[in-house]
Amino acid sequence: MGLFGRIGRGRGTARGARGEAATAVGHLTDFARSRRGVEAYLEPTTTVSGTTVVFVADTGEWTRRRVPDPGAARSLARKLGVPLYEAGIVGYPPRMREWTQKNRGNG
Secondary structure, X not given: OOOOOOOOOOOOOHHHHHHHHHHHHHHHHHHHHHOOOOEEEEEEEEOOXXXXXXXXXXXXXXXXXXXXXXXXXXXXXHHHOOXXXXXXXXXXXXXXXXXXXXHOOOO
């Protein structure tokens, strides 16, 4: 089974969900490989957004994507050699907020 092979259970079509997961994996992989000091922050599952993970570079630049479940986020982080933290426990790094403030309205 692929990295996000479990996706699709109980939500829409499996094919559409797999495509969404593949796009997320590609984006997060590109982000992690093209930036230095990337860390992953697993966000708690909600009824509105499901499970999401935020990747934060050493500059504070960040990106968020939906993942099938916490296990998928852990697997991806391990595969990419990126440390994974639980955002609900440790919070987010200050550099993320600083980057957002500095780049607000620039895109």
